[in-house]
Amino acid sequence: MEDMLRVGVIASTHGVKGEVKVFPTTDDAARFKQLKEVLLDTGKERLPLTIEHVKFFKNMVILKFKGYDSINDIEKYKSKDLLIFRENAVELGPDEYFITDLIGLEVMTDQGETLGVMKDVLETGANDVYVVELESGKELLVPAIGECILDVNLEERTMKIHLLEGLLEL
Incomplete structure (x- = not known):
């Protein structure tokens, strides 16, 4: 399992005093209010940043980091x-998982047939949809609902699903 989890991506600067607009990649953007520090992944290193203040605007989070006081410092x-x-x-509830933990799971049916590997998770309005790369190379879209997802075992890196009628034919 990954030690680090992505909570957002810096989308752009906001004003000239070092604030940034962040696109949250967490289910609950309000969690930024509780965060004191984040790590900025520059691609070469991970810089610890102390959050000075948090605001919200539309679907974005506006952050100000301590020591970054101009647009030139942060852009x-x-x-x-x-x-x-x-x-x-954040604390996860029952049957909740971090997406990064689901990617790469071996997916099999409740009949014991190996289907493929979990490739991605599509976050839709109603429920998430799991993208399974089949052994044939094609993709299978599985709704992340109790009727379909029977068991997720992160230790064994497996997921057992029930294929609803017609799902595989699509």
Whole structure:
């Protein structure tokens, strides 16, 4: 499992005093209010940044980091990820998982047939949809609902699903 989880991506600067607009990649953008520090992944290194203040605007989070007081200090970090350590992540409820933990799971049916590997998770309005890359190379879209997802075992890196009628034919 990954030690670090992405909580957002710096989309652009906001004003000239070092604030940035962040696209949240977490289900609950309000969690930024509780965060004191994030790690900025520059691609070459991970810089610890202390959050000075948080605001919200439409679907974005506006952050100000301590020590970054002008647009020139921060604009080079556009499109960079903001990470947190797993121990600072939100508490998950039953049958909730971090997407990064699901990617790569071996997916099999309740009949014991191996289908393929979990490739991606599409976040839709009603429920998530799991993208399974079949052994044939094609993709199978599985709704992340209780009727379909029977068991997720992160230790064994497996997921057992029930294929609803007609799902594989699509």
